[in-house]
Amino acid sequence: MVHPLLFLQFFRELLVETLHISEAGADAIAYTWLVMALLLIVSLLATKGLKTVPSGLQNFMEVIVGGIENMVVETMGEKGKPYFPLIATIALFVLVSNLIGLIPGFYPPTANLNTTAACAIIVFLSTHIVGVKEHGLHYLKHFMGPIWWLAPIMFFIEVIGHLSRPISLSLRLFGNMNGHELVLMIFFGLVPFLVPLPMMVMGVLVSFIQAFVFMLLAMIYIQGSLEEAH
Template sequence: MIHPFLFLDWLADLVNLHVGEHVLYAWLAMALLIVLAFAAGRNLKMVPQGLQNLMEVVVGAILDLMDQIMGPKGRGYLPLIATLALFILTCNLLGLVPSCFPATANVNTNLAMAATVVVLSHIVGFKEHGLHYLKHFVGPVWWLAPIMIPIEVIGHIARLVSLTLRLFGNMFGKEVVLMIFLTLVPFLLPVPMMLLGLLIAFIQTFVFTLLAMIYLAGALEEQH
């Protein structure tokens, strides 16, 4: 634990609930998103206003990016991509709130999301192409298969590791640096670090989401 006081840990101790802090704050992020979705969708209008307008802009931006990266077939995976993007962003932003901890600063949260993306990319590949999806692993000519298959397997494992550790490293590092500055100089100086943390929250959300799209787009693509 980096923060000296985490209010959800304190509440969990009161009710004798023994779960990790990353689990508690992942639940908090999910609860916030559920409330946000309910508030935005409870009174839908043809001409959106307020929160509905904001959410339509956010989802529309994600959908436009998906069209560019994944093509028309990718639209069916909007629920997954949008959920990942909003969940990661919410977790990242919670790290800027006093007494809150970003669930993405724990490797277990990120590993679960990365495994979902990588495993789903292979499921999508087999769903779209059947056994022809295996051509992605054997290379352009059959006699290169003994060399290409180990390389491709290592490459797909590297996807899992890189998705996990990139987000974890950036968010955990931000937490450490921010706590050091708050401890040494509690006034004024941490403000630029908070702004930097805000920038990191959005950038890391974008990077993870973009890579998830690229991996799914690769599975949708026909191998020649």
């Protein structure tokens, strides 16, 4: 049986040699697939043999999923429930991607701009797809502003504001995770024992905060597209 880490290394080298991807890009792709595989395995284990009175992994996952669902309802209202799977998937993916970088020798996919940009683009497209689905062509009123004679100016301002959202989402997450990864590597290189531990503890906090911020902004953006334009 092939060891998972050896297979991951083989997959990484295959990407570099066949597709001529940079080593950083290959790391991001390989560890992204690893995160997706971990989430899939955990979900299968948690839902295998579901019990009325949960225990173990099922209980742990129900607490996490229930917490995210409550946050979605509190932030977006009852209309936000259909978008809970999207929000929860993004939140769990970002969180696990952040945390996996704390394991020595592992690379967090969110420390690569391509990964964070992909997540941000999904949120951006989902926001406007939901808006058009909910309001049809009347969704354009969101870009017109409250005063009709200011509509031409407001339209361009709103478009620029909406286009800046995926940029800010991706750069914020990438900057925090990449910066922490660099600092951690420097500390491990200089003093490999004990000193990096406080940075790793801080890394856990940063991982949770950044996943929460990304999820919260995604909910706010989608909630804005669900509202009626005034």
